[in-house]
Amino acid sequence: MGKNNKGGRQLLKSRKEELLVLNNPKSPVAEAFRQIRTNLSFISPDEPLQTVLFTSSAPSEGKSSVLANLAVSMVQNGNKVIIIDADLRKPMQHKFFEMTNFNGLSNVLSGEIDFATGLRETGIDGLKLISAGSIPPNPAELLASRKMEEILAKARAEADLVFIDTPPVLAVTDAVILASKVDGTLLVVASHQTEQKLLLKAKELLVNARANILGVILNKYPVHQLNRYHYYHYYG
Ligand SMILES: Nc1ncnc2c1ncn2[C@@H]1O[C@H](COP(=O)(O)OP(=O)(O)OP(=O)(O)O)[C@@H](O)[C@H]1O
Ligand SMILES: [Mg+2]
Numbered sequence: 001m002g003k004n005n006k007g008g009r010q011l012l013k014s015r016k017e018e019l020l021v022l023n024n025p026k027s028p029v030a031e032a033f034r035q036i037r038t039n040l041s042f043i044s045p046d047e048p049l050q051t052v053l054f055t056s057s058a059p060s061e062g063k064s065s066v067l068a069n070l071a072v073s074m075v076q077n078g079n080k081v082i083i084i085d086a087d088l089r090k091p092m093q094h095k096f097f098e099m100t101n102f103n104g105l106s107n108v109l110s111g112e113i114d115f116a117t118g119l120r121e122t123g124i125d126g127l128k129l130i131s132a133g134s135i136p137p138n139p140a141e142l143l144a145s146r147k148m149e150e151i152l153a154k155a156r157a158e159a160d161l162v163f164i165d166t167p168p169v170l171a172v173t174d175a176v177i178l179a180s181k182v183d184g185t186l187l188v189v190a191s192h193q194t195e196q197k198l199l200l201k202a203k204e205l206l207v208n209a210r211a212n213i214l215g216v217i218l219n220k221y222p223v224h225q226l227n228r229y230h231y232y233h234y235y236g
Helices: 028-043 063-076 105-109 139-144 146-158 174-179 196-208
Strands: 002-004 011-013 051-055 081-085 127-130 161-165 184-190 213-219 221-223 228-230
Touching: 028 063, 028 213, 051 063, 051 146, 051 174, 063 081, 063 127, 063 161, 063 213, 081 146, 105 139, 105 146, 127 146, 139 146, 139 174, 146 161, 174 196, 184 196, 196 213
Parallel strands: 051 161, 051 184, 081 127, 081 161, 184 213
Antiparallel strands: 002 011, 221 228
């Protein structure tokens, strides 16, 4: 499924079908996300985690898809959630919610628009999105700025949870920069895809940046009996 906006300036290929938590709440995938939701609340009972960054070692492990599904699962549990798409190089979150990518994070960071304009309704009650915005020439510098910290503080003030999408750790420095500014980091690992060596390297870079690594979400775990892919998770 895909559609164009009226001006035809931006192709909006939807990834909404991948929101299985929304489309098929009784599925094993939705149940797996509910388990991850519960586990997250157990990790830090005294100081609830509010800002959580999602990343991975390599591209295409499922960061964006896992984040969007977990965000919807959190909202279904009564939480107010803001998604910030800080993958300024390969913006994706707006596609899950069939939104445009105009007026996003890079535009707030550059001062073109204010925070309130960048924060948009997704159409799902309790879930708002700051999409990535126009692709800037200097994503790492923008994400390292004090303005980014201000945006995180404003998002914290308006939501129970703030989920942040980022590029892969080993590709560019963006995720490592942001990991030190958030309460916790989740590493998405694709089953049969992620090389252990790369995963360890990514972990080392995050630890050196004083990231609080909450754990790993194992994605793309093949369920042979059902002959299809299934989300699975563990923490450690
Ligand atoms: N559990 C899964 N089973 C099957 N396919 C999946 C699963 N999770 C993600 N995918 C597919 O893998 C691809 C990458 O997913 P996604 O964009 O969420 O990953 P990403 O880690 O955010 O990628 P990038 O590094 O480009 O930001 C997409 O085509 C998506 O449909
Ligand atoms: Mg992504």
